[in-house]
Amino acid sequence: MTDPYSLLGVSRSADEKAIKSAYRKLAKELHPDRNQDNPKAAEKFAEVTRAYDLLSDKDKRAQFDRGEIDADGNPTHPFGFGNGGGQGYSTYSRGGGPGAEFEFGAGGADFGDIFEGLFGGGGRRSGGPFGGFGGRSAPPQRGANMSYRLSVPFVDAATLAPQRITLADGKTIDLKLPAGVESGTQMKLSGKGQPGPAGAGDAIVTIEVAPHPFFEKEGDNVRLDLPISLNEAVNGARVKVPTVDGPVMLAVPAGARSGQTLRLKGKGFTHKQGGRGDQLVTLLIDLPAHDPALKAFAEDWSDSRPLRAHLGV
Structure with missing residues (x-):
């Protein structure tokens, strides 16, 4: 990129x-x-x-x-060279669409088989740092967990649309997003990590909700700034508004003010306890620049209200 x-x-x-x-x-x-x-x-x-x-x-x-x-x-040293001997995680871009990637956890390798080969069998190893002789063999270990990051489109996160991710072994899984999903939400896929003598580890998927060009998340609500014309604000109108579920018609009341917020119930993100938040639509009156008709109207009309009196001026 x-x-x-x-x-x-x-x-x-x-x-x-x-x-x-x-x-x-x-x-x-x-x-x-x-x-x-x-x-x-x-x-x-x-x-x-x-x-x-x-x-x-x-x-x-x-x-x-x-x-x-x-x-x-992706790390510039994916196997830890030049970075303190590989501390932390090594991240690899892999499948699942843009933003899907996985990590191998540090320290996940099982050295038991290596030392067992060096010392000639588990029955002669002690409890020292590398086994030694005469003790019991270490219990079999599960494979290491594998961590994935999955970027989920904003609208998909709001509507809990299923997501597909490709795992390190090339297999794809369709994920059902949980209610209350947000950036940082983690999902565990049991047995989908690295294999090991006592069974495979788990896959841990961390969700990142991608930003949207005009929607913003506020708790479980969705915010949207909506431009309207002067005549729509003065006379009132029914205007089409985008939502995460698709466009709907919104009634703008006569005499609407710029900055006024209207509410579309149930058009937000899903609560952890069920139900959905709302979409909060903030009206922004958009005046055309250099419009002769509007200029002529303004010259013949004035507002005598003390609009700035509460500011002390």
């Missing part, structure tokens, strides 16, 4: 606000819904989303800036 800073068009010293602003601008331009006849736009949208996913995560950004991981989030 191209350098994430270059993809978003920001400097390496850009703060979180600048990075988010750059992503939102690009995402709106490149979103597949606006470019249905341009597959390259969809590819570019996926690239800038992965770039934002990396740079919006403080830990990942710091690792990238230090050269510990590349632009795809």
Whole structure:
């Protein structure tokens, strides 16, 4: 992947606000819904989303800036060389769509078989650090757990759409997302880790909810800024609004104000206890620039209310 800073068009010293602003601008331009006849736009949208996913995560950004991981989030020394002898995890990009990756846990290798071969059988080993002689053999160990990260599209997370992930052995599994899913949610797949004498370890899948170009998550609610025209605000109107479940019609009341928030019940994320949050729609009156008719109207009309009296001016 191209350098994430270059993809978003920001400097390496850009703060979180600048990075988010750059992503939102690009995402709106490149979103597949606006470019249905341009597959390259969809590819570019996926690239800038992965770039934002990396740079919006403080830990990942710091690792990238230090050269510990590349632009795809993979370690520059996947087997630990040059990094203190392989402490921590080694991450490998693998299947499951963009953002799906897995890690092998440090210390997961079972050295019992190695030392057993050196000392000629388990019956002669003691309890010393490498077995020794005359003691009992160590009990068989389960295989190491394997950790995966799965990037889930915002709308899929809100609607609990099934997700497919490809494991290290090449097998694919369809995951049913749990109620209350959010970034950091972990799912355990029993027996899907590395094999071992006492059985396979587990696969631990950590969910990351991908950002969306115009929806934002707030608890179990979804927030959306909705532009409306002046006449829709003054006279009231029924307007089409996007939701995670698809477009719906929203009644804008006559005399609506910019900044006013309307609620669409049950259009948010699923609660852990069941039921769903709401979608909170904030109205933003969008005035056209240099419109002669609007300018002529404003010249013949004035608002005599003391709008700023509560501010002491």
